[in-house]
Amino acid sequence: MKSFRKDLWYVYPERQGIINITKDVQECLKASGIQEGICLINTMNVTAGVYTNSDEEPMNASFLEWLEKLAPHNPDAKTGSGETEISFLDTHLKRTVIGREVMLAVTKGEIELGTWEQILYFEFDGKRRKRVLVKIIGE
């Protein structure tokens, strides 16, 4: 069995939005040399998510609007006891709806994605470097 890991780092320039990371994951697979196996993509930060969808506007903007309705930012909501000024509760809730991880099949050296499926990173607390871990096992 072979295994491969790589940290991908992203800075989203605004507080919240989407980055298409499909090519970066495909490059990880190429570097791994793995032909058959599975690939795990997971956000290492509790205020960001990863999922698959078609990468289109205005849908991406609509996803954010929808998440804001499901889990609105509430400036008075605290996550921990030590906080004083900024509330992050909504960012944790939004990430829970989107999900923290994607698992993909690796077949004949390629990631198996549907026709319109792209791997999307959803940032909920941006403007700083954040990490996505890619782990591939197989042979």
Place this chain on the structure above:
Amino acid sequence: MKSFRKDLWYVYPERQGIINITKDVQECLKASGIQEGICLINTMNVTAGVYTNSDEEPMNASFLEWLEKLAPHNPDAKTGSGETEISFLDTHLKRTVIGREVMLAVTKGEIELGTWEQILYFEFDGKRRKRVLVKIIGE
């Protein structure tokens, strides 16, 4: 390490609803000959999901009603710039709540499911052939 993949195809006769695919996945595992490992089931279409739940009515119907409340169909919402008549935004949102994939443990040649757990495919844009990929790795 052994690996196995199979495409399962489904046509749901209505726009939205649930298909129990547990037996199809169990047949994949049997065909693979894998005794110990993990099994990935993922929808290859961004307007369908897969999850596990008990397969009961009226709960299945209630799930759809609930999703319609969380992500109502809005005929004016566009997903991409090229669309003119039909809005699919709600189908992408509903699939995000349900999830695109299920990972199951394979032990002694069996898929490990809880007592009431069934593998359910949730169609949000039916009446056409759509694909679910099963990938199993192990030995």
Place this chain on the structure above:
Amino acid sequence: MKSFRKDLWYVYPERQGIINITKDVQECLKASGIQEGICLINTMNVTAGVYTNSDEEPMNASFLEWLEKLAPHNPDAKTGSGETEISFLDTHLKRTVIGREVMLAVTKGEIELGTWEQILYFEFDGKRRKRVLVKIIGE
């Protein structure tokens, strides 16, 4: 390829709430002797979920309040035809939002978690013994 499985059992003393199971999963990995691979944690009961988040109050309590808004307990909602007194529909819906499984990378004998990431079990129908399965494959 090596594989390892263990059932973890929990009793949450109230109807709904969160148990941090990070240490139990880390002990599974230690017992497995696996250095490189992946680790699946999945609830074996359709009225409980597992996810990762920072483990903080008041955020944990806020998660439950938020889920109660998204999927309120409705005493009249039936899940199956055989039920007479108690409605469990909301517990299935809440578990669907939270998720049934977490996949983690195993690298150099350690589970890879983000700085604040903990593995949390979310009980929606407690006061009885319930099962979480840990499956690890790798070498």
